[in-house]
Amino acid sequence: MSDSTLELRVRRMEAFEAIRQLIATYAVGADRKNDPAILGPLFSETAIWEADGVAQLKGRDAIAEGLSGLAREFVTWSLHYMVSPLITIxxxxxxxxxxxxxxxxxxxxxxxxxxxxxxGGWYDSRLSIHDGEWLFDWVKLDPRLASANQTPWTGKTPIDLDATPPFELR
Structure with a gap:
């Protein structure tokens, strides 16, 4: 195996991991009421975030503020499980x-x-490198399920998602 082939393989592995970290950080920001300080830096300056019938937000600042507004207006608490990312580099x-x-x-x-x-549903996204960092250029949420739970949650936040994590984000 040539050095260039090994280098390419390492770059691809690093890209897969960076994208998985980006998705996980997105979940943390979403669970903190779409915290703009967490979500904003995940998007490129000209990114688009959309969900049919919900919003189409263009640009990093508009995405950060728009998602935060959606949380204030519609979602009082959330716990996101981002499952089975299928990444193509x-x-x-x-x-x-x-x-x-x-x-x-x-x-x-x-x-x-x-x-x-x-x-429930899925996200589709396009990403690229910006100043050496993977960022979202386009994210589309395609919701497929929204159903009231027959037994309400416990009446308090099951997990304190506002607590400082035992790790540094990004």
């Missing part, structure tokens, strides 16, 4: 696509109150 290891499944427990505002809700 281009030959030059500068661009990638990724699809992962979303399984989410959340408390959502509805007319007349709130409802503990099972929520």
């Amino acid at each position: 281009d030959q030059d290891v500068q661009r990638a696509t990724c699809r992962w499944y979303l399984w989410e427990l959340c408390t959502m505002k509805h007319e007349g109150g709130v409802a503990d809700t099972w929520y």
